[in-house]
Amino acid sequence: MSWHFVLTDCNPADNLKRGASQSELLDSALWFRGPAILLKNQHDWPESCLPEKTPPDFRKGILVGVSTKVDLPLKRNLVNSCQKMTHTFGFEYKFAHRKRRPGLAVKYVKMGTQMFIRCIQMSKLADDYWRLHSKQQISSSSPLSSLLPFIDSFGLMRVGGRLQNSSLDYNAQHSVILPRQHPVTRAIILDLHRRNLHSGPRALLAHMRLQFWPLGGRKTVSAAASKCFICFRAKPLLSQHIIADLPKDRVNATSTSMVTGLDTCGPFYYKTGVRSKVPGKTYVCVFICFATKAMHLELVQDLST
Template sequence: MVLVATEKQDISYDCKFQNSFGKLQRVFGYIYRFWLLKFQNQTRRKGPLTVDDVKGSTHLLIKGIQRVFFAEDYKALRKNKQVASNSKLSSLHPILDDSGLIRVGGRLQNSLLDYDARHPILLPKNHPVTQAIVAQFHHKFLHAGPQSLLAALRQRFWPIGGRKIVAAIVNKCIRCFRLKPRMMEHIMAPLPASRVQPSRPFTTTGIDICGPFFSKSEVRNRPPAKCYVAVFICFATKASHLELVEDLSTASFLAALKRFTSIRGKPNTIWSDNATNFVGARNELQELRQIFLADPPNIELRNDLLSNGINWQFIPPRSPHFGGFDLEVLTPGHILINTAFNAIDEPDITHLNINRLSRWQRVCQMQQAIWHKWSTAYLSLLQERGKWQSVKANLSPGNIVIIKDDNLPSLQWRMGRVESIVLGPDGVARVAVIRTAAGIIRRAVGKLAVLPFETTSSVSVTLPAGEHFRSRTPNL
């Protein structure tokens, strides 16, 4: 007599179809037919798989997994004993059915649920087949959320640690992620110099257009007309200036810019987004020359990587006379901005005794005292980061991202691959270069959402020793 000891193996672990439960069922359907022919002495079946074949193959597949991962519990149940108190299945009071499957005993024996819902089949934690079953139910129930998916899954199966497994599958679903994408967040950057250094109001200005709004005409039967509002915001003082804009054309924007500069003075820098009416101003430099009376026009427009927009640099003319005039005419604009449009900065005289100063120097000293108060009382409020407080990993070249578009639903946002990243002075990537189907573009990281990867390789699972089967065969 020869004693042969074999270790029970999980044959599904090395199957190339383990990430698709439907394919696994069909593969094991033919294995189930062979098992019936070889060990049950049934006649050979031909043709496509039947419902009974799929059901039997599912039981055969899960039974092999259970005997490896729940080996000790299977031994105890086969001897009509209770599982060990330290077992993960002890709270479920498992039972062994007629086909040899380990099921949940539970407390719902007297309910009106069917047998599979009262005694669902137990599945091991973090097994590839368990994940494949959860993924199949997720697609079957039309991408249900974690709670609904777990409730539907437990009508037939009971995975150990089900909440975490279900949440992981839902979070890795590409379609669910694209429906509710999570934009990347990076730590807030240090404030630029134009935000924390004293300057004349609207020296550095941000501009955007809000709307549309509807203005009612004085004519009775005329329908309301659309209009927009151009918002100019000073970087240093947060002062706001509103200008009514007739439409989103470049001409309307230039008219609003004329009115703004005639009241608030000429800014040195204007920050804007990449809207078409701002870009169209590139072709209107001749009209901008008439605004600032500079020949040639001292205006530099360039795309700025950090803001993904336009940085308008207005370089002051070299001539000491403004617009070719030796003497400037006093206008209401001088009173509104408390100085001439081309006035030079006064030296710091806050440390001098007021008795030594002339009347004009006293006015300048009071203005500088206000700015000193701004520096000591206001700037300290900007130290704290209200959001985006933690440092997170930068994008990596090769990441697949979707690009946010405010004018389209999330499922129609473009996809792209990160080619490279642009690091800021603090080492944080806030701009990425992305290759899309339409070409290479640059976008701010806050407008990107990294897609979760769906790996095709199996998850690394430590296989237990399983149960040993011993058989005695005659010595040939």
């Protein structure tokens, strides 16, 4: 098709755009008969208004501005599902590196996971990240100062430690640092919590540190695991028994040690003076007055009759 430019005065649609009334449309010849230039020869029609040449200041390129403060997982609203988040960034990593193989391989999921964790570190731990990136020492008040962190070849901030000579995996020797109280950190903890059959905070933290190092340690893991609905529903409610009334001797005034309670504590070990003999056991008998709480202690050498 051949496209031509139509002037505003010859365009019937512009009357509706400018809000023409019904009476104006009834009196408009342009609305009923169309533009008069169509009755002329085609050679007399106006030329196209598009420029024939490219402007001199036009550059063939794309400028992309990336801010280090942008938290990509939060922008995509993917923090509720760890699996969905890792698969999404796996496809993004595959698209960014122009991988044409169909499907989603495991290595793409792994590299995509490292990519979005790096974005989190650059946004939530920006000061420490760029200090390490520029070969500077981090502040002593930083929560990372005791971890001896470093940045690996991919750009992830990891724990230093002293386990390089161990037989552990590289991720276990130098775990990836995760910020405290972040939705992605909570999603990763809950995902590992479900995979490990809803284990407790200590076992979950030990398993998590084989790959990740959440700041805050057990408190962060406990706070995230407490949000598990399955564990909350399965937790039994303990029945609270009503305590019985106090006995008569406890609430009425009597003479001291008229009614006493007896208990034995121990054992305590003592030496008999003989070097070759093993230490013996001794006990303490405790007498407690019911009325005044007075206490009397006596030594008991054994528990025989």
